[in-house]
Amino acid sequence: MRVLKYLLQKEFLQIFRNKSMLPIIFVMPILQLCVLSFAATYDMKNTNLYIVDKDLSSHSRELISKFNGSPFFSVKEIGFSVEEAEKEIYKDKIDAILVFNNDFGKSVDLKKGASVQVLINAINASSAGLYNAYISSVIQDYNRKVSASIREVGTGVPVHFVQSSYLHQFNPEMKYIPYMLPGLLVLLVTVIGLFLSAMNVVREKEIGTIEQINVTPIRKSQFLLAKLIPFLVIGFFELGIGLSIAAFLFKIPFLGSVWLIYLVAFVYLIAILGFGLLISTQTNTQQQAMFIAWFFMVIFLLMSGLFTPVESMPEWGQTLNILNPIAYFIKVIRMILLKGSGFFDIVNEIAILTVFAVSVVSIAVNMHRKVA
Amino acid sequence: MNRDVKVIKVKNLCKKFGDFNANNNLSFEVSKGEIFGFLGANGAGKTTAIKILCGLSYPTSGEISVAGFDVYKQREQLKRNIGYMSQKFSLYEDLTVFENIRFYGGIYGLSKEVIHGKAADLLKKLDLQHARNKRISSLPLGWKQKLAFSVAIFHNPEIVFLDEPTGGVDPVTRRQFWDLIYEASREGITIFVTTHYMDEAEYCDRVSIMVDGKIEALDTPTKLKEDFNAEDMDQVFLALARKATNVE
Numbered sequence: 001m002r003v004l005k006y007l008l009q010k011e012f013l014q015i016f017r018n019k020s021m022l023p024i025i026f027v028m029p030i031l032q033l034c035v036l037s038f039a040a041t042y043d044m045k046n047t048n049l050y051i052v053d054k055d056l057s058s059h060s061r062e063l064i065s066k067f068n069g070s071p072f073f074s075v076k077e078i079g080f081s082v083e084e085a086e087k088e089i090y091k092d093k094i095d096a097i098l099v100f101n102n103d104f105g106k107s108v109d110l111k112k113g114a115s116v117q118v119l120i121n122a123i124n125a126s127s128a129g130l131y132n133a134y135i136s137s138v139i140q141d142y143n144r145k146v147s148a149s150i151r152e153v154g155t156g157v158p159v160h161f162v163q164s165s166y167l168h169q170f171n172p173e174m175k176y177i178p179y180m181l182p183g184l185l186v187l188l189v190t191v192i193g194l195f196l197s198a199m200n201v202v203r204e205k206e207i208g209t210i211e212q213i214n215v216t217p218i219r220k221s222q223f224l225l226a227k228l229i230p231f232l233v234i235g236f237f238e239l240g241i242g243l244s245i246a247a248f249l250f251k252i253p254f255l256g257s258v259w260l261i262y263l264v265a266f267v268y269l270i271a272i273l274g275f276g277l278l279i280s281t282q283t284n285t286q287q288q289a290m291f292i293a294w295f296f297m298v299i300f301l302l303m304s305g306l307f308t309p310v311e312s313m314p315e316w317g318q319t320l321n322i323l324n325p326i327a328y329f330i331k332v333i334r335m336i337l338l339k340g341s342g343f344f345d346i347v348n349e350i351a352i353l354t355v356f357a358v359s360v361v362s363i364a365v366n367m368h369r370k371v372a
Numbered sequence: 373m374n375r376d377v378k379v380i381k382v383k384n385l386c387k388k389f390g391d392f393n394a395n396n397n398l399s400f401e402v403s404k405g406e407i408f409g410f411l412g413a414n415g416a417g418k419t420t421a422i423k424i425l426c427g428l429s430y431p432t433s434g435e436i437s438v439a440g441f442d443v444y445k446q447r448e449q450l451k452r453n454i455g456y457m458s459q460k461f462s463l464y465e466d467l468t469v470f471e472n473i474r475f476y477g478g479i480y481g482l483s484k485e486v487i488h489g490k491a492a493d494l495l496k497k498l499d500l501q502h503a504r505n506k507r508i509s510s511l512p513l514g515w516k517q518k519l520a521f522s523v524a525i526f527h528n529p530e531i532v533f534l535d536e537p538t539g540g541v542d543p544v545t546r547r548q549f550w551d552l553i554y555e556a557s558r559e560g561i562t563i564f565v566t567t568h569y570m571d572e573a574e575y576c577d578r579v580s581i582m583v584d585g586k587i588e589a590l591d592t593p594t595k596l597k598e599d600f601n602a603e604d605m606d607q608v609f610l611a612l613a614r615k616a617t618n619v620e
Contacts, residue, residue, distance in 0.1 A: 006478030010467065017466045208460030215426045215456040216479050217448050371447070372429045 007226030029241045036184050050085040050094045051078045057105025063142050089121050096120045096131050170338050178252040182333040183306040185242040189235045197231050197276025198293040202283050214370045221365050228273045235269045255340030267353040268329045274361035281368040300326045377404040379562045385434035394420040396585040407563040409576030413613045416582040418566045422535050426456050439530040455524035455532035465509040480527035514545030534565040570605040581612050588612050
């Protein structure tokens with residue numbers, strides 16, 4: 001224990017003497033959460049529309065005014081030629097084109113079913129999906145109004161139509177930030193933990209001090225534990241800053257227990273830091289360690305469900321995610337914050353992360369070589 | 373000093389890297405308190421042997437005991453009883469002089485009081501009291517080397533291994549460094565030192581000269597000069613090293 005104390009003292013001194021450390025600890029979380037939360041948004045605003053109105057009837061104008069009045073769309077231009085409109089799409093100035101043919105108004109009046117053509121710039125498939133959904137809902141809305149004005153012959157009762165109503169549970173306004181921010185918090189502690197730990201042991205190899213450590217009776221487990229604990233403390237601190245920003249700046253809901261988040265973070269960080277140390281003990285230069293850490297980071301992250309729903313991945317991808325610690329933590333932190341899930345709702349995830357933590361740290365200690 | 377106690381016993385030490393024999397059947401003994409010079413050209417296999425004796429590397433075969441402990445089975449006890457100063461500079465540049473001393477004292481299990489007391493004596497002896505709270509990175513190389521040696525023997529090991537400890541240091545500082553070595557030897561610490569400076573070889577009680585992984589000569593400097601009919605160790609070394617085939 002006393003040996004561990006001296007090792008920890010040395011690690012903390014070295015970490016805080018590193019000039020780039022304080023910016024990493026304080027500036028990085030604030031920048032990352034604030035910038036990414038606003039920038040990586042799925043909320044749709046300012047879709048640029050080009051409207052080709054060959055009809056110029058009161059009906060087409062009424063529908064156009066609905067788009068004009070919506071905060072999600074901005075009608076950039078109204079013209080008469082589809083070709084002209086398409087040119088604007090090529091220049092990437094327009095996201096979607098709405099075309100009214102010259103019989104639109106007449107068809108509405110004759111109640112024989114009018115149609116509007118929608119052309120969408122689908123370079124980004126997911127935003128194209130969103131444009132389509134938003135545009136359809138505006139047209140739907142108009143549609144209902146028109147149908148309501150149609151009365152059955154004889155009785156004068158409006159034609160009956162079915163309307164489904166829905167409630168988005170746990171995030172009723174489908175806000176983007178409460179969903180994204182917990183995930184970004186996970187990203188934050190993961191990046192910092194994985195990279196700092198992956199660079200650490202190998203740095204001692206590069207400067208040569210590891211040899212001096214290896215001729216002492218320090219045990220491998222003591223050495224690696226002394227490397228792990230400081231980063232665990234830093235990770236907790238980062239999580240604290242992140243959660244405070246989430247609560248006070250973004251005011252995202254905190255339905256569950258913060259202590260439970262910390263419990264999960266404890267096992268999660270040990271797994272991530274153990275993995276970083278494993279990389280560090282198996283590489284010879286910081287550059288190698290950096291590349292390997294980056295490689296795994298990108299794979300884990302893109303498969304984790306932070307940006308894309310895990311459920312829409314192919315079966316094999318979802319199976320691979322069994323081994324992805326980031327996926328568990330992102331899922332669990334969203335459950336705790338947005339749904340208020342308790343310990344017993346996430347006990348499986350905690351158990352799996354604990355298995356990860358214990359095995360990866362044991363592997364790192366085992367693979368670390370004091371003797372060549 | 374009891375010259376009969378052998379603190380290092382090496383019998384038929386071999387180390388192979390693939391087909392290459394880095395250490396080919398080395399056998400020698402070192403007595404307690406002795407200053408043992410371990411010479412050889414670059415690539416002769418000195419560092420390989422020193423790493424095996426320190427428990428940093430496994431031998432391919434041979435019987436080796438250091439400070440009475442077997443290098444195969446009793447590595448941790450062995451490590452408790454040796455000090456080591458490598459070619460690469462081994463103190464932490466981003467820690468201060470005192471923090472380095474405290475760290476190395478602490479990991480060998482010395483108590484806080486002992487560390488503080490010995491550190492004060494040490495800094496006084498090296499005339500480094502003014503630099504106690506300075507970072508190592510700000511010290512001149514000569515000071516760093518003297519400090520690194522003192523840290524390597526801070527826990528009173530039986531043997532200290534020095535791998536080219538005076539590389540790049542000016543002659544005055546080298547002389548001072550050897551004063552520290554003599555002092556440690558007087559206190560009963562065995563010194564196992566490699567060097568490229570032949571004047572330093574003259575300071576040793578006994579010298580071995582390695583060529584191509586084998587020990588070609590082992591005796592006192594005076595006896596070696598007689599045997600090779602040489603005026604100084606430089607000539608002895610050149611006479612032997614010319615036979616080398618593994619020149620870098």
